[in-house]
Amino acid sequence: MKLAIYGYGNIARGVESAVAQNPDMTLTAVFTRRDPASVKTRSGVCVYAASALDAHLDDIDVLIVCGGSATDLPVMTPMLVRKCCVVDSFDTHARIPEHFANVDEAARECGHVALISGGWDPGMFSLMRLYASVILPEGKDYTFWGRGVSQGHSDAVRRIDGVLDARQYTIPIPEALDAVRSGAMPALSTREKHRREVFVVAAEGADKAAIERAIVTMPNYFDEYDTTVHFISAEEMRRDHSELPHGGFVFRTGKTGFALEHSHTVEYRLTLDSNPEFTAGVLVALARAVHKMALRGDTGCKTVFDVAPADLSPLSGEELRAHML
């Protein structure tokens, strides 16, 4: 199957390397809104202007749309699904119903399949919440994130006066994980679930105490958490904080039995060296499923909830049953 990428950032580079691990796929093109001559791909795949997409549709079974959720994807995905099948990683949970409706309408009109909100949260974590909730209807969910870099929180710190660079790590609190794992179904406040750690490169002569105060009291981003701030050099930032690790936990604990006398804990944990590359791995598998659905004549917008797991795999049903069931 022939994949193409629209946009060329971290996730797109992840898709580029993921395709190399999937022998049934070829990456045929990267489309960019920048000057194509200014974009050099890692794999050497051709780069075209976004405006040239129509001329290359024969080379695309599924287009992976790699844009930001705030302003790019709400416009791009409904527009692009009019041309071909698409997958995106739209991750603004509250706006998913609206995005779904827009993409679904366009996809149905043009007879294509779209899959939105692929990745790990939304994505794999959503699947884990669903599976565990149907098995244990009398129970309680917990999601923890990290240890990992939050781009939004890092950006928020960078906007503070005197801050040259910043990296924010979200860290789940071990005591909270243990309390959940025990099946005790604790009520946990925001502060009890996660703490935040910030590494800052300050401008020469900047008021570090003022910067620290501005961080730890920042509404919505930091004020409800215990936050530790470390001032480091630009060299230390480059050396120790250039990667984008992430991960997290989904738990469900529930009770079964005629008297609810038995307790069960389901735990799903991701520990990721590279958030964009793992996300890309999910998107590429979803693209395979989208292609199979399109070949069967299906149309419209889908989410991970609509994808039969077998469609994600290059193996046949027979091979899956023999080797993986």
Next chain:
Amino acid sequence: MKLAIYGYGNIARGVESAVAQNPDMTLTAVFTRRDPASVKTRSGVCVYAASALDAHLDDIDVLIVCGGSATDLPVMTPMLVRKCCVVDSFDTHARIPEHFANVDEAARECGHVALISGGWDPGMFSLMRLYASVILPEGKDYTFWGRGVSQGHSDAVRRIDGVLDARQYTIPIPEALDAVRSGAMPALSTREKHRREVFVVAAEGADKAAIERAIVTMPNYFDEYDTTVHFISAEEMRRDHSELPHGGFVFRTGKTGFALEHSHTVEYRLTLDSNPEFTAGVLVALARAVHKMALRGDTGCKTVFDVAPADLSPLSGEELRAHML
């Protein structure tokens, strides 16, 4: 939807209590090959002779077949799917392709849907292996079982001369779990992955040393493991070992990036107070999916790999996207 149960053992009782947690379901009947008058259900649902099934088909959307994998299900499931839609928990991994073929043929001939091999392994663990393998094609899987009671191993010990009762626990070795979790992709021998612990009630005057020797050297069951044997009283057995806890871990560790420079670990862990009740929770959710597939006109044999997750839930697609994605 209307569920019925065929066979009335541990898993059937689990189904009976699980239905009570799912307001969209009603349990309409239990069918037994024993004398129905001798079977008293926990919920008071009516018990009929297995031979009376045909008279009650109007009250059954999906029949959950609760029999053993060794001799019951290979005969029962193909026979029963000729009458209505069915779900079973066939768990002999090596014979799944053969069972699938038999059930599929019968299901297609009669226009019904069957789902085989539901539960947690095969079942949820299989799903976790599939999802992780498609996201991380360059990687390695590990499955650990326990701490939990293995019925097969307990039965094997009970057959030893001088043993009145026995309970065998399979226990994953913490150092092996840590080595896998680290992403080091260790090669682990059978002995390095699990140990076994056996509790035995011996007959008065029995040769305990001989019993212990017979256990730890038993081919296939114990000889490749480090096994600890404890002799206890019948009273201690009743008090401390009357439950059927189980669980386990599925891991996949994999590498991504152009130079495979990033490592990732996916871990799925179940900690279950009651193996049959958790298994029943999975079967009941799968029965819901089977019913939806049948209503859409689908036929044939399915496994967990063929079930779109949304079909497991009583919630609408809209509700799932708004609250669970």
